[in-house]
Structure formats: structure tokens, C-alpha cells
């Protein structure tokens with residue numbers, strides 16, 4: 001193939017990478033989460049880890065939007081309580097499993113538990129959703145990740 005006929009892959013580069021979504025569940029709820037069935041969610045702060053190698057902004061925007069069709073496990077939870085904000089790392093890499101593993105370990109050490117099977121149907125992780133007790137633990141946990149995501153500005 002000649003260079004003249006091949007398209008530059010960077011010609012219309014869209015940021016891709018990984019993200020974390022955060023919401024606060026004010027009280028205990030049982031929520032039907034697709035094939036996972038009825039899941040008991042204790043009150044607390046929840047962090048969900050995902051990645052979007054086909055376009056990060058569109059994916060994060062979709063998660064933060066209400067009234068969407070329920071597709072991912074994350075959608076079932078956010079149909080009850082919407083995701084409040086997101087952190088992301090637009091480096092073109094898929095860090096969701098690395099982050100979920102580190103966050104699960106950190107959350108267990110902090111006394112809060114992951115939600116088994118949530119968001120990890122396509123990988124071997126125990127879970128891609130972690131619960132912690134308060135907003136300070138959310139920040140500490142997300143800042144401790146390597147490589148670290150950055151918090152996106154909250155939308156008006």
C-alpha cells in the first residue's frame with residue numbers, strides 16, 4: 001500500500017481512553033440490574049470504571065445523560081440515581097480493569113465493598129463498581145489510581 005492512498009489515523013483523532021463515574025446513593029435500594037438480577041445497594045458513594053476506545057466524550061456524555069436506553073449495568077443504577085460527575089484519562093488506553101482492581105483493593109481496605117459482577121461481564125474482574133462511605137474517600141481513591149484520571153468540570 002502506498003503512503004499516498006492510506007489515510008492518516010490521526011487526521012480526525014477523537015480522544016479515547018478510560019473514565020470513572022461517581023454517584024451518591026442517599027439510602028439503601030434494591031435495583032434490578034439486567035442479567036445480574038436484583039442487587040442490594042447500601043447507601044454510599046459509588047464509583048464505576050469504564051473505557052471508551054471509540055470516543056470518550058460521547059460515552060461519558062451518554063452516561064451523564066438521563067432518559068437513555070438501559071444497556072450497560074451502569075445504566076440500570078443511574079436510572080435510579082444519576083451519575084453526578086466523571087473523572088477521565090484521555091490517553092487512548094483501556095485502564096478500567098487496572099483501576100477497578102486497585103479501587104476494589106482500596107475500598108476493601110477502607111471497609112467498604114465492591115458490588116460483585118457489576119460491569120465486568122466482558123472481563124475477569126470481580127467488579128467494575130466500588131462503594132465507599134463518603135466524598136473524601138471518593139477523591140482519595142481516584143487520586144491514588146495509576147495512571148491517574150482527572151476530574152471533569154461539573155456541567156451546569
Ligand SMILES: [Zn+2]
Pocket residue numbers: 096097100120123124125128
Ligand atoms: Zn475488568
